[in-house]
Structure formats: structure tokens, C-alpha cells
Amino acid sequence: MESAFNPSIKQLSFTELEAFLRQQREGGFRARQIWHWLYEKWACDFEEMRNLPAALRQVLQEHFSAFSLKPIDRQKATDGTLKWLCQLSDGLSLETVLIPSGRRNTVCISTQVGCQVRCVFCASGKKGLKRNLLSSEIVDQVLLACRHLQEKVSNVVVMGMGEPLHNLENLLPALELLSSAEAFGLGARSITISTSGIVPGIRSLAELERPWNLAISLHACSDQQRSQIIPDAYRYPIKEILVACQYHRERCKRMPTLEYALLQGFNDSDQDAARLAKIAKRLHAKINLIPCNPGPSKYQAPAIKHCQHFQELLEQAGAKATLRSRRGDSIMAACGQLQERHQE
Ligand code: SAH
Ligand code: SF4
Numbered sequence: 445m446e447s448a449f450n451p452s453i454k455q456l457s458f459t460e461l462e463a464f465l466r467q468q469r470e471g472g473f474r475a476r477q478i479w480h481w482l483y484e485k486w487a488c489d490f491e492e493m494r495n496l497p498a499a500l501r502q503v504l505q506e507h508f509s510a511f512s513l514k515p516i517d518r519q520k521a522t523d524g525t526l527k528w529l530c531q532l533s534d535g536l537s538l539e540t541v542l543i544p545s546g547r548r549n550t551v552c553i554s555t556q557v558g559c560q561v562r563c564v565f566c567a568s569g570k571k572g573l574k575r576n577l578l579s580s581e582i583v584d585q586v587l588l589a590c591r592h593l594q595e596k597v598s599n600v601v602v603m604g605m606g607e608p609l610h611n612l613e614n615l616l617p618a619l620e621l622l623s624s625a626e627a628f629g630l631g632a633r634s635i636t637i638s639t640s641g642i643v644p645g646i647r648s649l650a651e652l653e654r655p656w657n658l659a660i661s662l663h664a665c666s667d668q669q670r671s672q673i674i675p676d677a678y679r680y681p682i683k684e685i686l687v688a689c690q691y692h693r694e695r696c697k698r699m700p701t702l703e704y705a706l707l708q709g710f711n712d713s714d715q716d717a718a719r720l721a722k723i724a725k726r727l728h729a730k731i732n733l734i735p736c737n738p739g740p741s742k743y744q745a746p747a748i749k750h751c752q753h754f755q756e757l758l759e760q761a762g763a764k765a766t767l768r769s770r771r772g773d774s775i776m777a778a779c780g781q782l783q784e785r786h787q788e
Contacts, residue, residue, distance in 0.1 A: 556606025609645025721761035
């Protein structure tokens with residue numbers, strides 16, 4: 445019998461899977477068949493793998509689990525955004541969001557349960573870090589969305605719960621699998637990693653020279669202002685973040701994004717817009733404005749007209765800026781909020 449406590453088969457590399465199959469006296473071609481079921485057919489049970497002999501399916505079931513997530517809640521917003529709450533084998537839970545938009549299907553994945561950065565406006569960071577997700581748990585979120593759509597997603601954004609650069613150990617193998625032509629086969633340019641600005645992590649990513657996109661959650665243009673929303677423990681000076689970001693752009697040849705949560709009365713003045721435009725232009729970065737989602741803090745989003753005014757100021761100053769519509773508001777799409785409600 446498969447047990448939820450068996451290790452995930454997706455923790456194995458292709459070579460490790462081949463070695464396991466050799467031990468079981470199975471032909472080398474079986475690894476390719478299994479890989480196909482896992483990453484191209486999004487199978488979540490070994491029983492689905494119909495071209496494998498029943499005895500092998502049984503052996504796999506005794507040693508591994510095929511899928512690490514158990515969906516326990518799902519909500520759909522009027523704009524089609526879909527959000528899952530999934531339980532992990534140890535009873536903790538994570539959130540995954542699917543955002544359909546025209547011909548694009550973007551899945552937003554989590555990398556940790558909780559987060560130790562603890563930005564004041566973010567539900568994920570409210571209770572600190574519970575644990576890092578395994579690479580199989582990261583990959584399975586993407587496969588869950590594909591299985592639902594019965595189609596391969598076109599984009600992956602690492603913008604769910606957690607600070608991705610605090611879990612590079614598991615994120616990197618997951619992204620390699622997702623980008624690998626032999627496994628999931630998603631173009632590296634279709635992957636975006638969002639970070640609160642963990643400088644050593646940005647440098648490590650840069651050195652890999654993969655064309656994954658980088659998004660920096662800046663939210664404020666001075667360290668003093670930023671310190672009011674991001675606690676000191678894991679906050680780096682803006683100057684160092686920008687140098688690391690520049691290094692990443694040079695090595696990976698991708699234009700960075702600056703994320704800026706608009707918090708009414710805190711970072712939405714005309715002067716804030718001027719300072720943000722200056723930083724973005726110097727960095728050759730585009731800006732993504734996110735009106736604050738109601739969360740654990742006192743902050744609120746400015747009125748939509750004011751958000752548009754802020755965007756216009758940026759553009760007049762020569763910066764490129766998009767204003768994110770508050771997708772999935774009706775299901776509380778800000779990260780960590782669905783999980784929080786379940787715990788209450
Ligand atoms: N930890 C990473 C990625 C996950 S959060 C990071 O911080 O970048 C993804 C984005 O959502 C970040 O820009 C984050 O600051 C933002 N965010 C979190 N809570 C929010 C809220 N209540 N309103 C608006 N943006 C929020
Ligand atoms: Fe962590 Fe990002 Fe939330 Fe900050 S915004 S607490 S870094 S998940």
C-alpha cells in the first residue's frame with residue numbers, strides 16, 4: 445500500500461530512478477516511461493501508469509508516493525483565479541494559485557510553509573517559518589495546476605508563501621526539473637522568482653546564469669521607510685540589493701522587476717513615485733505596482749484613482765510600470781490568507 449509517508453518519487457533524479465529500477469531488475473526504458481507519466485501526464489497515482497507491469501506499480505507504491513499534495517480546499521474568484529489549499533504529509537498546508545489570462549496560464553507557487561522575513565503586511569509571515577518545502581512539494585504545485593487544466597501551464601511565478609531565496613536548496617532542483625526538456629520542459633524565461641531582497645541568494649542565482657526572471661519586492665525607496673514594513677533580521681540595505689540585482693542582470697541577461705505594494709499614506713506620495721522611478725531607470729527595471737491586499741496589518745490599498753495617478757507619475761518620469769489588478773480578491777488571493785482562515 446502506498447503511504448503518505450513514503451518519500452516522493454520526485455525527490456529522485458533520473459539517474460537515481462534508473463539505479464533503483466536496476467536494483468529491481470527492470471529494463472532501463474522503464475525510467476523514461478515513469479518520467480513521462482510524472483512530468484508530462486501529471487500522474488498522481490502509480491496505478492495510472494498503465495504501461496507498467498502491475499508488479500512494478502506495486503513495488504513503486506511500496507517505496508514511494510507519486511504525489512505529495514492533498515487538496516483540501518479550492519476557491520474560484522469571479523475573474524477565474526483559482527486557489528488551492530493543500531495538505532502535506534506532515535499535516536502542514538500550503539497555497540497554490542492558478543491565474544488564467546488569455547492564452548497564458550500562470551501558476552503561483554509557494555516555497556515555504558510560513559516565512560521568517562515577516563513583512564508586516566503579509567499573511568504568510570505572520571507566524572514565522574514552519575518549514576522549507578521539499579523540491580517535490582514545489583514541483584507538485586505546478587503539476588496540480590496542469591492536471592486541473594489538462595494542459596501544460598505557460599508560466600510559473602515563485603510568489604506564493606515563503607521567501608524563495610531562503611530555500612534555494614530545494615527551489616533550485618525544482619526549477620531545474622521544471623526547465624529541463626527531459627522532464628517538464630518549461631522555458632527558463634517563463635519562470636519568475638520573487639524575493640524580498642536576500643542579497644547572498646540573489647548573487648548565488650546570478651552565478652548560475654539561468655535566464656529565470658528576478659523580481660525584487662522593494663516597496664519603499666529608503667532603508668528607513670522600508671524598515672517600518674520589513675523587520676531588521678532579514679532585511680538588506682537597498683544599496684546592496686540594487687548592486688546584487690545589477691549583477692544578476694549582467695549575468696542572466698534578464699530585465700528585473702521591482703514590486704511595489706501600494707500602502708495608502710505610507711509609500712504612495714508623489715515624492716515616493718519620483719524616487720521609485722529614479723531607482724527603476726538606473727536599474728533598467730520595470731515596476732509592478734500591487735495595491736495592498738487587506739492583511740494582518742493596518743495598511744490598506746489607496747483608492748484605484750490614486751494608484752493610477754501613481755502609475756502615471758512613474759511613466760511621466762520615464763519608468764515602465766504596470767498596475768496589478770487585485771486578482772482573486774474575492775477569494776483573498778494575497779499569499780497565506782486561505783491557510784490562515786483554515787487555522788482559525
Ligand atoms: N517572499 C517573496 C515572494 C512571496 S510574496 C517576496 O516577498 O517577494 C509575493 C509578493 O506579494 C511580494 O512582493 C510581497 O511583498 C507581496 N505581498 C505580500 N502580502 C501582500 C499584501 N497583503 N498586499 C500586497 N502585496 C503583498
Ligand atoms: Fe515572506 Fe515575502 Fe511575505 Fe515578506 S512578503 S513575509 S518575504 S512571503
